[in-house]
Amino acid sequence: MNELPIIVISPLVAGFLAWLLRIRGVREIIGVAGSLIPLALLIKLYPSLGERLEFTINVAGFKLGLMLSHLTWVFSMIAAVVGFTAILGMISTARDNWEWLFALMSLTGVLGVFMAYDLITFFIAWEIMTFASFMMVLKYNRHASLKYFILSIVGAYAMLIAIGLIYAKTGTLTFPEVSVAFTQDAMRRMMGGSGLFTKTETMLIYGLFLLAFGVKAGMFPLHVWAPDAYSETNQSYTAMFSGVLSKAGVYGFILLYILMYGKLVVEFGHFRSAPTFGYIIAFLGGLTIIVGGILAALQEDIRKLFAYSSISQIGYILVGLGVGTALSIEAAIYHAISHALFKGLFFLIVATLIYRTGKTEFKDFGGLAEKMPYTFAMAFIAILSLAGIPPLVGFASKWLIFEAVIHENLPILGGMVFFGSAIGFVYLIRFTYAVWFGQRPSDLEGTKDAPLPLAIAMGILGALNVVFGVAPGIVAQELNKIFDKPVIAGNIWELDLGFGRYNGLLLTIWMVIGVLIAAIVYFLGANVRRVPVTDTYQSGNPITMEYNLTIRRNFFLPLREVMAFWLKISFDRLYHDIWKSIEDFAETARNYVYNGNVQAYAWYLAIILVILAAMGV
């Protein structure tokens, strides 16, 4: 199957060529072609997914491989589609050749992660993805990029140790063989034997993988890199960064299920109706939803708001994964798809806004719906999707997650998920009103609408949001093929879970009818009434410059004051302090050990001789 390596390698090659040939028009064409090839090939390979699509190669003693199954096809398509639109967006916003190289390199990395057949290919692709995305951030902000890189590297090395332990004990690295080894181990334990891996070792491997995938997915408390990294880079790239790369972490968790499910269940049992190891993931996911959501509401910078929103949404996916039933995992993957679609769209919109206005904070925006109608329409679709309003795709996936969690009788998780939805509304209102409605600052009078590449990219994602929302069964049927049974029944317009039903087409028809009725009423009777601009009022509180709360500035300051105690707990500061103490320890160690005094050095030699003598006797 020679297409598989082409799918993975072509973005990198295109990126390298685009970097090498610095001519402006050619570089864009090569870059877009590089991201189009994987998409085209993936679509071409779709009909042959039933057969095993594999590609293996022996490299320096390792058997590296790529495979395409239903699961990996779904994730690869997310990467290819959102990646393609992000690269299209970069035509307008990219500032130099390096950005093309590294953006495409990270696309190669993430495709490699999704299509990996063995642990070494997985690790290599993971590192390439991390390195490339780090380089995209490095230029904009050194502190943010180093924070991202260090946390990611710690995660990646944790994964390496886990891989090394697995390899040392089982002697194999390919996914099917590792999966078999763990299942056999689980069976042996169930029969009362001792198995290859002890309980501590299993816990260690689970913990290491949790660390690795949690960092990439942005799970609490490992999420601290995400707000800075997502905001301090080319915003078209963030569409891919947030939309696709975080899904690598999600895919990693699914891999945990595929490889080690039996073993983990046998070792750690169940908690309520979910497997214990899954409940930990789901609970941390729930915390992520809450933390991400509240912090998103408190932000004054658009990019940061969406960065925290991304973290929050990944929490949903983790809750779905953690619950562990076929329905919840399908719901989680569905949300991964819809999140990639609407978050990708959001970041492209943010990229457009910054590109056209140069502003990033809410206080500088206002009234842009009139000047940028196309972008506003796209934003409207994205807002409805994230808020979970039918008939858009965000509703379908959120509904599935709710249903899955409730069906398993998990009230705490259910509460967290509902809270997430509510807080999502809260920060979206801010974005909706502050940017698009209301008074327009005078320096935004000349703002033009989105440039063509960004418009096309947004259009693609927007259309997909609508299509998958109205016809959610298209996605559901694909997901069913992963499990090979109709977990979500119904046709392409309807999702039927047995205990609940959602018909996208029906809802759309009713909504259209409703809008028509409203339009008729409007055109018949309602007039526009001009209202003079008045002062805002604050329920009896005096308005001062310090406490001037408007939708565009400090709108949620009261919330911040209420949460002041909780906001003092900052994992960001904790990691920063840990790193500082490591650096200080390093300096102290160096001053003591390599202190420049040759007599001390000679004594070191004497100490080693003494140790050698003691060992001999």
Added chain:
Amino acid sequence: MNQVASLLIALPLISAFFVPVLKQINKSLIKPYLVLITLIQTGIAGWVFKEVYTTGKPIIIYAGGWRPPIGINLYIGHFAALFVLIIAVVSFIMAIFSLKAVTTEPIDKYAMLFLLLMLGATGMIATGDIFNLFVFMEITAITAYALTAYNKTGEAAEASMKYIVLGGIGSSFFLVGVALLYGATGTLNMAQLAELANSINPIVAQVGLALIIFGLAVEAELFPLNAWAPDAYQAAPHPITAMFSAFVVKAGIYALARLLYLLQKASGWSSILRLLVIMATLTVVFAELSALRQKDVKRMIAYSSIGQVGLIALAFSLGTQAGVDAGVFHMVNHAIVKTLLFLAIGYVGIAMGGTTMENFEGLGKKMPLTALAITVAGAATVGVPLFNVFWSKLRIILATLQAGFFWAAVLVLFASVVEAVYYFRLIHRMWFMGGGIRIKEGVIAGILVILAAIIILIGVDPAPVWNIVVKAGSDIFNVANYVKNVPLVGVGS
């Protein structure tokens, strides 16, 4: 025809002593002469490499025609052939670099010492006799002492003094160890020592091995015996630092590994291995931590080099075939990467007038090719895939975990994280801080780009190099084969 290989030793030796004659003729001929000699050495080494790898048989030279163990023999197997080539190539590049980088007088002494340093390292790797190893080790060490002090600054003299003291102690103990083994076995030939290792008094064997390893560990820069290294690397002339890092320390590690595996039948072998694992892990950790707050880039890279050498030592002290293969692979990769780094830093040093952090600001605009090469080498050292060190580091970690040393792997990876921080800080400083106008970069930049291309090439397709490395690794690990290949004349027992 195989006797041509003996030129590897003879050529540098004769040409070194020819330099004073050359000085009388014309002083400005000395540096080009150096380039010529290293070029010829590279040619011979390339031929030897081809011979050994195509026939698969080691080249054995009898000094004076006397068969071992009566005479001294050179054993140029897969490993030696590979490394003699690396030594020759690095020396050649550094000879070219010396044309511009070394201007301190007396240049004729420099050329002599340079050639003798190359000779010493080549001899250490190519020899098959333990006392001969000592002789070449002393040649290497003494020329290294002299070259460290070559720049004639106070700092250089101090660094050289430290090196002399520590190196001297180490060599003395090495000699005591050799004497013990000679007394117990009656032979100095390495192959015969391997045969007789388990038939001598176990205490003598253990003590002898321990002292030999101790002596070599000073040269091989293992913690805490490597304290001389940062000073020596920083104070030495730029080409010499590159040579120290690329092959002098590697010759020490090679000797350590070779003797360790030859004497594996000695009792107490596994506890010595464990000690070496601890020392190697601590080398990596302390070296990388010390590099973190350095203000001088040359010293920072020196610490990084020490750390990587610790990694190689860790791989060798695992006691498994996988570990040895991984170690040899890392030796090759590290030689390429550190040659590039020290060459680039030296180049910046002479172009910008110093190697402190401030000189590197805005290098991306002033010397973009050099900055690109440093970026590639830095990303490679951290262990990013698509670069060569990734493969060797991966193998070392897997081998360490397979051998059961969990904490060593964790500490080494922690050190890797620290390494990433200071390399990327340097890269950020080069490209995104400060600015300047473009300076013309000459031949050196061309060499840097070629080396960077090799790094990426090996990173993308490691298979050819890996195949060579596996053969070299089994040369060290497979002692029975080694002994079999040396035609020992039966002389008493």
